[in-house]
Amino acid sequence: MSNLEFEKPVLELESKIRELRATSGEPGFSIVEEINRMERKIERILKSAYESISPDQKVQVARHADRPHFLDYAAALVSDFTPLAGDRSFGEDKALVGGLGRFRGRPCVVMGQERGSDTASRLKHNFGMARPEGYRKAQRLMHMADQFGLPVITLCDTAGAYPGVDAEERGQSEAIARSIETCLSLGTPIVCTIIGEGGSGGAIAIATGNKVFMMEHAVYSVISPEGCASILWRAAAHAKEAAIALKITAQDMLGLGLIDGIVQEGLGGAHRNRDLAIRNAGDTIEAALKQMEGMDAQALRQQRREKFLAMGRIQQR
Numbered sequence: 001m002s003n004l005e006f007e008k009p010v011l012e013l014e015s016k017i018r019e020l021r022a023t024s025g026e027p028g029f030s031i032v033e034e035i036n037r038m039e040r041k042i043e044r045i046l047k048s049a050y051e052s053i054s055p056d057q058k059v060q061v062a063r064h065a066d067r068p069h070f071l072d073y074a075a076a077l078v079s080d081f082t083p084l085a086g087d088r089s090f091g092e093d094k095a096l097v098g099g100l101g102r103f104r105g106r107p108c109v110v111m112g113q114e115r116g117s118d119t120a121s122r123l124k125h126n127f128g129m130a131r132p133e134g135y136r137k138a139q140r141l142m143h144m145a146d147q148f149g150l151p152v153i154t155l156c157d158t159a160g161a162y163p164g165v166d167a168e169e170r171g172q173s174e175a176i177a178r179s180i181e182t183c184l185s186l187g188t189p190i191v192c193t194i195i196g197e198g199g200s201g202g203a204i205a206i207a208t209g210n211k212v213f214m215m216e217h218a219v220y221s222v223i224s225p226e227g228c229a230s231i232l233w234r235a236a237a238h239a240k241e242a243a244i245a246l247k248i249t250a251q252d253m254l255g256l257g258l259i260d261g262i263v264q265e266g267l268g269g270a271h272r273n274r275d276l277a278i279r280n281a282g283d284t285i286e287a288a289l290k291q292m293e294g295m296d297a298q299a300l301r302q303q304r305r306e307k308f309l310a311m312g313r314i315q316q317r
Helices: 005-022 032-051 055-062 070-077 119-124 132-150 165-168 172-185 198-205 227-231 236-246 250-255 272-289 297-309
Strands: 078-083 096-103 106-113 152-158 192-199 211-215 220-221 261-263
Touching: 005 032, 005 152, 055 192, 055 220, 055 227, 055 236, 070 096, 070 106, 070 152, 070 272, 078 106, 096 272, 106 132, 106 211, 106 220, 132 172, 132 250, 152 198, 152 261, 165 172, 172 192, 172 198, 192 198, 211 250, 220 250, 227 236, 250 261, 261 272
Parallel strands: 106 152, 152 192, 192 211, 192 220, 211 261
Antiparallel strands: 078 096, 096 106
């Protein structure tokens, strides 16, 4: 497990527990009581740490290498998943994965950014940063969903759209804009969940949905705290202040009315409770889809449009 600075006391205790368990086979040596005591202490430390977790620490948790990624959610929640490749224009982008499947028995289109879990897969998926062909593939999938009347489920986890020269040459901003436009035009339900990082246009390109949720320790922002700090303070060292000012946490987003709900991850975050976090996300998505059953295409489009037009609206007292 990758280390988080504020989790170091917990990691030290977990290391001691492993050492004790390694000696548990010795005759006449009982370590059950000591292990139970340490586990209770770990629970207290985690509860205290996560009750007072700061926005910059949330960023660290959202980026944790052991958090479940798109393919983990797809494997657990979607049966008969058949990924589709290519944008029918330029090529295939493995940063954005999507296809057809059954979400808890319901036919659907599911897509999201895959960051990778080791060096080889991270390079393969470009760390979850999609190029234009990735967003054009997303549009292709959404049009397919619209044609067959299938709900769209998106799971966002990206630092942002790929900023390389080649991506700009092939129309990165246009591809993102068209993807947002496609989201808004669909006559089928769209349920979006930010499962890690929701980085700027790279995320909202597939997160313009009827319902938008965030995992408890996910973040969603127009720019990373480091990027914001380098612009405003000319120094990435001010990322902590930037994280606070940007209001990037799920709790901030819900308070501002920009998302519809928060998915609980369990004590210690999704990197410690992978199965629970995925199951809770599935329950939330299922409830949202049931809520939209019976809504016709025009009602779905109107609800989605009004949702995003209302953002930033100020009421004078």
